Amino acid sequence: MKRLLAAAGKGVPGPKLPSAFSERVYTKNDWYIIHFGDLGKIHKAASLGQVRKLESMTVKKKSIDLNKRDAKKRTALHWACVNGHAEVVTFLVDRKCQLDVLDGESRTPLMKALQCQREACANILIDSGADVNAVDMYGNTPLHYAVYSENLSMVAKLLSHDAVVEVQNKASLTPLLLAIMKRSERIVEFLLTKNANANAVNEFKCIHQQLLKHIRKLSKNPQNTNPGKISDSKLLLVVLP
Template identity: 50%
Template sequence: MKKFFGFGTGKGHSSPAFRTELMNGLGARFEKKEEVNESPRRYNVRVKDLKEIHRAAVMGNILKMRRLLMLGKDVNKRDKKKRTPLHLACTIGHADMVDFLVERKCQLNLYDGDCRTPLMKAVQCQEEACVTILLEHGANPHLTDNFGNTALHYAVAGDNTSIVEKLILYHANIEARNK
């Protein structure tokens, strides 16, 4: 009966609370080949569909990334969903890859297709080491996504006080309002 009337299909249901929507509904999953990691905040990535530079970032393969950059690949190359290698490394939590990319002067504040920066994705996925690296190298905590959420909104929604403290130390706007 539920499916017949549209219940349980996800259509027409009322919007969830802010925290649930922010942490679950706006995130994504990570797929490696045909396997799916059910973490709702990660990107939905099919490794076999990625370009070489993005694949190296997802796998955390610094040697391969170094070789690709020496061959002239763009450190800010975007995939079909406008994600850079930095976005992917921040989402997966490869702090060593994030550090490597930042040292190679990648752009820290580029938006992906969901209008989120690498800092927002690192905060949303609660990858504290990546957040620290990005903030130390000048990532802007004031940028907003399509809903007006800043990195601080994501940190508060994730109940991660240490990331909240870091963002405040780097002058995140505590009075920023979202939509």
């Protein structure tokens, strides 16, 4: 497996960023450790889920900026999503806050909700029109985060709202290749039914027979709208143990 991980990182250009497929990139939340002395009132209330306090603040100060950023460019919506406060997310969305503000790592509130596995918050944002194709500093989209978390329902939700399935991050990983790296067979199979380009993984040396059998079946299925994308001769997948 180490040999395969090394192969995945060969094409990363530019400065020495953490591998866009490493666990730390997808799970680290260092920028959201709460130091209340560093937060404004609106950010503190959102991080604690204090929706009544937020309501009181907006009544007293009708001109309050719901999109105000803290020192690390995080908004109240970012804080609510990280901590899973769906009621606060609904409150902010209903008051027309900006949905796609980027924090200091170019992550939107939707990305943070998916990264922290806050599905209720993510659903609210997607249904409210949040950008499902935003890209963070590592080239990851919301779909990459859903795939990494192995959350099939969120993968399906994002795709139903026109998430692009072929985006490559800075390690040249599409969501499909990331799913293979995670050994998430259900998500791999699902992405293939959505016409993910299986040939994107052709730098790898081994073919997993179970997946290959499934792919051949899909390629012969008349309901598959793009069978030409599934090529046995070019498709190379990571072997699962």
